[in-house]
Amino acid sequence: MEKPVTMMTERETNKNYRIWIRDIKADTWVKESYLVKSKRSMLTKKGDPYLSMILSDKTGQIEARVWDRVEELSAQFKEGDVIQIEGYVTYFKDSMQLNIKEIRLQKGEIDPSVFLETTSKDISQMMKELGDILGGIKNPYLQSVIDEFLKDTDFMSFFKRAPAGKNLHHPYLGGLLEHTLNVMKMCNQISELYPFLDRDLLLCGAFLHDIGKIKEYQYDLHFDYTHEGRLLGHLILGISMLEEKIKYIDKIPKDLILKLKHLILSHHGEYEFGSPKRPKILEAVVLHLVDEIDAKINGIYRFFEIDKNNGLWTGFSRVYDRFFLKGIIPEEDELKNDTGLRLQEDLFNRT
Ligand SMILES: [Fe+2]
Ligand SMILES: [Fe+2]
Structure with a gap:
């Protein structure tokens, strides 16, 4: 096949030039390094082997296929590697597809900021807003629970860096902080509208509801589930992180701890969405609804952004x-x- 219009010309004159995935166009030839997000060995209808992959950088992802020399090229890399590829781009079933001809594993130091998307918001500003809201919590026991987390520097550095999801919502570095802050802000406003809600409990639950995600995902070079993430999930991981912290708090009332655990455990709302218990106090109902609002707005907005129709x-x-x-x-x-x-x-x- 004749090579289509090349996207390499600019690279030849500018070493820093990169073909970002969001800029890839159909009928072009691409030579660039991308992260292998997924890799599956498949068979065509005729029974010929091919590779189906999703390649990504921080600007997006693209479907990729290897049709020729499948075994030879496949042996060179695995999921989570960064590979140098050469191939041409076609438009197939309303989306772009990269048909790869050459693959070389990228060795040496890899800059994660090229491959991992980061929140567009300012992390220190978000941390300040989060601290201001948490500072308004009056219940001394809940304040102590929060302090145990805030003074844990390892926890906080993971909390600031973790994504809130792998694909669905806030799937970028800093996404967990951004999502948690949004949920806390909405809970704060809702508790003003409905003063009969236990504002302190709701806000503490909002802060802690997804903390298990710092262990559910790995996010060094690419986002994936950890073993404990797959086996336990972030609700259970969050509960055990909370249990670890409350050991250090004296005489914390049983009622408060049970309700706080319940907020974490029930925030997915329904059994089919992974909640072992459905919300059974009003604060848990509110947390679930607000969590869903923020997750859906972000998820659908991002779907619009990457849509190429x-x-x-x-x-x-x-x-x-x-x-x-x-x-x-x-x-x-x-x-x-x-x-x-x-x-x-x-x-x-x-x-
Ligand atoms: Fe969650
Ligand atoms: Fe959440």
């Missing part, structure tokens, strides 16, 4: 099981021309 509608989201409207509906009925959407609706049998 040209029409009025996004591509189909398997996670949210729908298309989203992303443009302004014209006065003239031009929707009939949105053939891309019609094709996708046929494909997924959804509207």
Whole structure:
């Protein structure tokens, strides 16, 4: 196959030039290093082996395939490696696909900031806001619980760096802090609207609800679940981290500890979303709802951002099981021309 338009020319004159994934266009030839987010050995309908991969850098991810010399190229790398690739980009089923011809494992020092996305917000500013809200907690026992975490410098450095998810929401460095702060801010406002809520309990629960994520994920060069993350999950990990801290607090009332644990354990709301218990006090109901609001707003917003569909509608989201409207509906009925959407609706049998 003849090489399409190259994206290499600029690199040849500028050593710092990088082909970021968000800038990759169809019908171009790409030579660049990317992180292997996933790698699967597959068979075509004819029974020929191929590799199906997702490559990423901090600006996004792209589907990639290896069709030729599969065994030879596959032997050179594994998931989580950074590889130098050469290949051409095509448009397939409404998304970009990188068809790789050459692969070389990147050795030596790798700069994680190239491959891991980081929160766009200022971490010290977020920490200040978080400290201000927590500083308003009056219950001395809850204040002691919070202090145990705040003075644990190892915990805090992981808490500031961890993502809040692998894919779904806030999947970037600093994402856990950003998400936790949003949840705390909303809980703070809700407790003003509904003064019968136990504001201190709600805010302490908001701060601690996802702390188990610092152990659920690994986030050194790429995001993945840890063994304890897969086997226990962040709800149980969070409870055991809390139990470790309350050992140091004298005479903490049983009622308070049980409720705080319940807030952590029930914040996913339903059994099918991983909560071993459904919320059974009002503060736990509020925490669950607020957690879902922040997770969904971030997740759907990011889906819009990475969507490459040209029409009025996004591509189909398997996670949210729908298309989203992303443009302004014209006065003239031009929707009939949105053939891309019609094709996708046929494909997924959804509207
Ligand atoms: Fe959670
Ligand atoms: Fe959360």
